[in-house]
Amino acid sequence: xxxxxxxxxxxxxxxxxxxxxxxxxxxxxxxxxxxxxxxxxxxxxxxxxxxxxxxxxxxxxxxxxxxxxxxxxxxxxxxxxxxxxxxxxxxxxxxxxxxxxxxxxxxxxxxxxxxxxxxxxxxxxxxxxxxxxxxxxxxxxxxxxxxxxxxxxxxxxxxxxxxxxxxxxxxxxxxxxxxxxxxxxxxxxxxxxxxxxxxxxxxxxxxxxxxxxxxxxxxxxxxxxxxxxxxxxxxxxxxxxxxxxxxxxxxxxxxxxxxxxxxxxxxxxxxxxxxxxxxxxxxxxxxxxxxxxxxxxxxxxxxxxxxxxxxxxxxxxxxxxxxxxxxxxxxxxxxxxxxxxxxxxxxxxxxxxxxxxxxxxxxxxxxxxxxxxxxxxxxxxxxxxxxxxxxxxxxxxxxxxxxxxxx
Amino acid sequence: xxxxxxxxxxxxxxxxxxxxxxxxxxxxxxxxxxxxxxxxxxxxxxxxxxxxxxxxxxxxxxxxxxxxxxxxxxxxxxxxxxxxxxxxxxxxxxxxxxxxxxxxxxxxxxxxxxxxxxxxxxxxxxxxxxxxxxxxxxxxxxxxxxxxxxxxxxxxxxxxxxxxxxxxxxxxxxxxxxxxxxxxxxxxxxxxxxxxxxxxxxxxxxxxxxxxxxxxxxxxxxxxxxxxxxxxxxxxxxxxx
Numbered sequence: 306x307x308x309x310x311x312x313x314x315x316x317x318x319x320x321x322x323x324x325x326x327x328x329x330x331x332x333x334x335x336x337x338x339x340x341x342x343x344x345x346x347x348x349x350x351x352x353x354x355x356x357x358x359x360x361x362x363x364x365x366x367x368x369x370x371x372x373x374x375x376x377x378x379x380x381x382x383x384x385x386x387x388x389x390x391x392x393x394x395x396x397x398x399x400x401x402x403x404x405x406x407x408x409x410x411x412x413x414x415x416x417x418x419x420x421x422x423x424x425x426x427x428x429x430x431x432x433x434x435x436x437x438x439x440x441x442x443x444x445x446x447x448x449x450x451x452x453x454x455x456x457x458x459x460x461x462x463x464x465x466x467x468x469x470x471x472x473x474x475x476x477x478x479x480x481x482x483x484x485x486x487x488x489x490x491x492x493x494x495x496x497x498x499x500x501x502x503x504x505x506x507x508x509x510x511x512x513x514x515x516x517x518x519x520x521x522x523x524x525x526x527x528x529x530x531x532x533x534x535x536x537x538x539x540x541x542x543x544x545x546x547x548x549x550x551x552x553x554x555x556x557x558x559x560x561x562x563x564x565x566x567x568x569x570x571x572x573x574x575x576x577x578x579x580x581x582x583x584x585x586x587x588x589x590x591x592x593x594x595x596x597x598x599x600x601x602x603x604x605x606x607x608x609x610x611x612x613x614x615x616x617x618x619x620x621x622x623x624x625x626x627x628x629x630x631x632x633x634x635x636x637x638x639x640x641x642x643x644x645x646x647x648x649x650x651x652x653x654x655x656x657x658x659x660x661x662x663x664x665x666x667x668x669x670x671x672x673x674x675x676x677x678x679x680x681x682x683x684x685x686x687x688x689x690x691x692x693x694x695x696x697x698x699x700x701x702x703x704x705x706x707x708x709x710x711x712x
Numbered sequence: 713x714x715x716x717x718x719x720x721x722x723x724x725x726x727x728x729x730x731x732x733x734x735x736x737x738x739x740x741x742x743x744x745x746x747x748x749x750x751x752x753x754x755x756x757x758x759x760x761x762x763x764x765x766x767x768x769x770x771x772x773x774x775x776x777x778x779x780x781x782x783x784x785x786x787x788x789x790x791x792x793x794x795x796x797x798x799x800x801x802x803x804x805x806x807x808x809x810x811x812x813x814x815x816x817x818x819x820x821x822x823x824x825x826x827x828x829x830x831x832x833x834x835x836x837x838x839x840x841x842x843x844x845x846x847x848x849x850x851x852x853x854x855x856x857x858x859x860x861x862x863x864x865x866x867x868x869x870x871x872x873x874x875x876x877x878x879x880x881x882x883x884x885x886x887x888x889x890x891x892x893x894x895x896x897x898x899x900x901x902x903x904x905x906x907x908x909x910x911x912x913x914x915x916x917x918x919x920x921x922x923x924x925x926x927x928x929x930x931x932x933x934x935x936x937x938x939x940x941x942x943x944x945x946x947x948x949x950x951x952x953x
Contacts, residue, residue: 307822307824310821310822310824310825310826311821311822314821321809321810322809325809620805621807623805624805624806624807625807625818625822626766626790626793627764627766627799627805628793628794628818628819628822629790629791629793629794629795629819629822629823629870630790631786631787631790631791632786632787632790633787634822705766706761706766706767709766709801709805
């Protein structure tokens with residue numbers, strides 16, 4: 306009951322004090338506002354960055370293993386991996402035959418070329434050679450038509466499935482299916498169009514590409530036979546066993562002796578995520594540290610003004626002590642005052658940060674989550690308590706006789 | 713009720729030790745109306761601070777209702793002030809941003825009394841000083857006399873053992889001053905114990921006992937008006953709780 310009374314009285318007095326010194330309160334709050342705005346925006350941006358990355362990385366698929374010559378994020382020195390043998394179709398087919406962990410397995414290679422249709426052309430189009438299972442492995446969304454069949458892959462038929470950007474560019478007003486597009490000297494019939502997929506890590510446009518049978522790619526466009534084996538595992542829970550199985554099969558396929566090191570790598574989305582998480586954590590800690598400094602400066606401002614507030618209300622403190630306020634009551638009064646100033650700052654900051662977040666959306670899928678808003682308010686109240694502590698402590702410890710004599 | 717036993721109060725001013733009070737022995741009983749007089753520097757203020765439990769003696773024992781005040785820490789002293797002492801100051805010492813009502817209920821807040829009860833008790837105290845019609849005014853909207861009435865209501869509100877007034881008429885004109893003193897007389901007649909610190913003989917004459925201080929010692933302790941006022945002793949029905 307006592308504590309409740311004191312809290313209530315503290316809140317009432319703080320509010321009156323803040324209102325009585327409007328200009329000063331506004332200026333003091335400004336420091337906290339700036340601090341909280343920057344911290345909130347940084348938090349939102351980091352969340353947005355994470356979200357953007359995860360959305361983008363989903364193109365790789367968490368349950369897909371990529372058997373390649375080199376590791377994506379390797380600690381191995383380049384001179385050790387430089388002379389590795391290519392992964393051939395023959396090896397890939399051996400893996401396809403032996404692997405039991407695969408729900409789907411495709412053999413792929415790609416290159417970038419200019420693609421033409423009539424007098425229209427698109428440069429730097431990614432030409433992917435794949436098999437009939439590529440759609441399943443990469444979870445390709447087919448919007449119109451169908452994907453390549455096994456017969457077309459084995460027969461190296463000149464057919465293609467095109468990305469949505471290519472379809473829009475070449476066939477804006479007509480159905481793309483059945484039309485022919487040209488890559489260098491060969492022409493391919495469009496049998497399917499994929500739905501919009503977006504970008505991969507902001508560098509590779511997944512809609513600006515075409516897929517053809519790998520057999521065709523290797524005869525028409527690239528001589529060097531070096532493929533990627535993509536394995537979609539049956540059971541995500543057993544992905545580590547799958548890696549081991551594939552490693553074992555690959556060693557056999559490449560004829561490695563028991564003592565030899567692997568001369569290939571099994572890559573997965575996890576590698577990307579782990580690497581990204583390291584980068585993201587660094588960005589987050591540096592960013593939050595710098596923006597935290599802004600908040601810290603705001604906190605110092607609060608502390609400063611609270612010392613002034615305590616000093617100019619010395620007599621009030623004396624009166625309160627004379628009529629029976631204990632140290633705790635005085636302490637609470639000033640702590641609440643600084644917490645309220647900071648909380649008001651926090652609310653204003655959120656009101657400012659929200660539209661800024663919407664602006665941020667032009668670059669990142671940023672949205673101010675409820676947890677960030679709540680955290681911001683918590684941090685601002687905490688800042689207030691911490692900065693108010695020493696001034697409140699000084700107030701609570703005043704000698705009532707001295708305080709009453711103060712002019 | 714209040715017992716001073718060989719009280720000394722010393723201050724250290726640089727290398728010099730100042731004896732603000734020397735060897736004070738004093739008894740004040742419930743229901744007394746005491747004036748404390750003396751020139752400035754005589755130890756009046758120091759004595760008042762001790763009486764009000766704002767300060768503790770350097771040596772000697774000071775008992776209030778049997779409690780040795782010297783043994784108490786700051787929070788316990790605050791509690792004693794809250795329950796036992798009502799202060800009235802020369803400069804009123806009201807909270808400038810709060811209205812009269814809030815000023816009066818302040819001690820009750822620190823006593824932990826709930827809102828409804830607080831309102832009832834505070835209104836009672838405000839009624840006693842005749843300010844019900846002005847209770848929602850802030851101090852700067854009240855005259856000096858009205859402010860002092862608010863202060864007196866605040867001093868009364870916790871039904872203290874002692875009402876301690878430090879030069880209560882010092883900032884008032886003589887007519888208002890005598891009104892305030894009549895109010896003290898009335899409160900005393902209703903059974904309150906009143907101690908007034910003053911340097912005006914005329915104010916001191918309202919009391920029935922004058923204690924004169926000089927150089928930190930009691931120079932004189934005389935009972936006055938003995939025939940009239942103390943002849944009508946009042947039942948101490950003012951005990952709290």
